Amino acid sequence: MNHSGGTRLGVLIAILIVLALVALRMPELLLSHWAYAVQRAQLHADRDELARLQEASSAFRLVAAVARPGVVQIEVRGGDDKRTALDQVRQQLAEIQERLDYLQEQVEAGAELSREELRDLVRLPRRRQALEVQQDELIERLHPGAGSGILFDADGYVLTNHHVVDGRGTIRVRLYDQREFEARLIGGDRGTDLAVLKIDADNLHALPFGDSDRMEVGDWVLAVGAPFGLSQSVTHGIVSAKGRTNIATERRIIYQDFLQTDAAINPGNSGGPLLNLRGEVVGVNTAIATNGGPTNAGVAFTIPSNLALRIANQLKSSGQVARGWLGITMGDLTADDRPVLRLSPEDHRGVLVTSIFNDHPADRAGLEVEDVILSVDGRAVENLDQLRNLIADILPDQQVQLSVVRNGQPRDIQVTLGRRPDDSDRSLQRGGVREARELQPLGLLGRTLLPQFAPRYGFAREDRGVVIVAPIEGVEPQGGLAPRDLVVAVDEEPVKSVDELMRALQAGHSGQKRTLRVLHPGAEPRTVELR
Known part of the structure; x- marks a missing residue:
């Protein structure tokens, strides 16, 4: 009996020890299971996030598949007329240099130059500089060039940049399916840097145009083109800014309202489309910021589709743009x-x-x-x-x-x-x-001196008054006033604008003597009396 009781006591102690050990391990076991559950949930969340990223990738893929058949590669070459023009410019440069060399020899010899020779010493270097610029442009146009274009009409009309095709003798267009066609220039517009070409081809895929006004900073975009001749290249980025101006000033693009993007755009992309994720054209890629190098520095500019399509339709119908x-x-x-x-x-x-x-x-x-x-x-x-x-x-x-x-x-x-x-x-x-307003009582033309224009007339930005520009044609000026005189007061009352000056002069009775306070650059202030 005592032996049996001892056995039961031993079993009970063993059970208590096991329970104690289990109790001590329980928090660790529970924590382990909780951590595993959290990890599994995170893995599921990561998979969901990857799935969403895959959706974005699929969107890019679909846009590229839809858009690429509507993007063309353009190859251009100079014509015989450019070769002839270049020869003529080089001949003129040689003649100018010969004349300048002669004049320089005369100067070094101490010879007295005639009025015409003195005029040539001043005029010919400027003329030479202008011809050198023209020579560089002609050389560039004689070299083969390349760009991209957008099929915007299934009848074979292609939209591209004016600078891609301007002055070129031969223009060839290569389609997505590798067919090639000679293109003719329907019309170009330097003011927006846009041009329309025509090819005679069938089975063409025209791209739809979207509303560029609806694009916002941060929207995803894709660019398609032929950078460095690599046709049908697709890059992506976002709209970085809107309403950019004063871009590519050397091309004399007057009407600017560019979208800015960080999509990779390089030489050869010019004229190709910028697309939204609906596969619609929202811009025509036109210019890049290069940071002094030959390639893109992550900043590119595209003509908004709303403007581009308006110009394209005018060029298509009449070959020119009416503004x-x-x-x-x-x-x-x-x-x-x-x-x-x-x-x-x-x-x-x-x-x-x-x-x-x-x-x-x-x-x-x-x-x-x-x-x-x-x-x-x-x-x-x-x-x-x-x-x-x-x-x-x-x-x-x-x-x-x-x-x-x-x-x-x-x-x-x-x-x-x-x-x-x-x-x-x-x-x-x-x-x-x-360029000025009539100051009838004075027989003169004048302008309000605005701070931004003050230095042009020789005054400080803080000066106020009416600056005399010129006499009214056929009218005798009053009071001995001359161009660049600044009227600052009438009868000791300050005047700051044309309106104030005219009201001051018209006040009072006829024949009344008036006194003007006048400044002139580099001269002492003076008083002018009017009757």
Whole structure:
């Protein structure tokens, strides 16, 4: 009995020991199982994330598959006319150098030069410089070149960059299926760097165009083209910025509103599409920032599809682009200019009218120099580029409403737009231009001295007044005032603008003597009396 009781006690102790050991290990075991469960959940989450990334990869793949058949490779060569032109330029350069060498020998010999020879010493180096630039351009166009293009119409119309095909004698287009065709240039537009080609081919895949205004910074995009001749190359990136201007100034692209992207774009991509994830063209790849090297530095620029398609359709139908035209020159305002023109400091809108071409739309509608244009048909304008693009997008003969500020007062002016003339149109110069406002009581033309223009006339940015520009044709100037005189006060009352000067001169009775306070660069202030 005692033996049996001892056995049971031993078993009980053993059980208690086992339970104690299990109890001591339980937290560790539970923790281990919990950690494993967490790890499994994380693995599942990682797999889900990878699946989503695979979806993005699939989207890229689908866009590339849909878009590539609508992208072409363009190869260009110079023509015989360029070879002839190059020979002529080289002959002129040789003749100029021969003449300059002769003149240099005369100078070194102490010979007295004639007036014509002195004129040649000044004129010929400038002429030589211009011819050297022309020579470089001709040499570049004689060399074979390459680019990309977009089939935007199934009838064989191809959109590309103007600089790819400009001045080229032979243009060949290679399609996605390796068919090749001779292309003819339908029309080009240097102002936007766009051109349209035509090939005679069937079974073509035209790409759809999307709404570039809906693109936002951070949106995924793909670029397709032939960088370095590597056809049908696809790269990806995002929209890095919108509304970029002052890009590729050497190409004289006037109308700029570029999308910026970090998609890899290199020489040979020019004219190819930038695509959204719906496979729609949202831009035409045009320029890159190279950081001094020959290739992309992660910053590229593309013409928005909305602008590109408008230009493409005009070139397709008529071979040229018709743009609206106000007939003014304009400038941006600085923060210091705004209070002088009595503009609200909180309102950042406004483009300054700096001159007006006579008998052109703005002149006929009654715009004045120093008017500040705030909006076009209700669309606010904040800078020169925006206003120029807005007007250019409207067809000639259309009427627009300009909201302007003149002498601090708002007003609306209806203008019927003309057609923007070609840069080579000499009629603008023949017709004359108004660059100042009439100061009738003085028989002179003058301008409000804005801070940004003060150094041009020899004054400090802090100076205020009305600067005399020229006499009114056929009118005798009053008071001995001359160009670059600055009228700063009338009867000791300061005047800061043309409007203030005119109101001061018109105040009082007829025949009253008036006294003007006048400054002139490099001279002592003086007083001028008017009767």
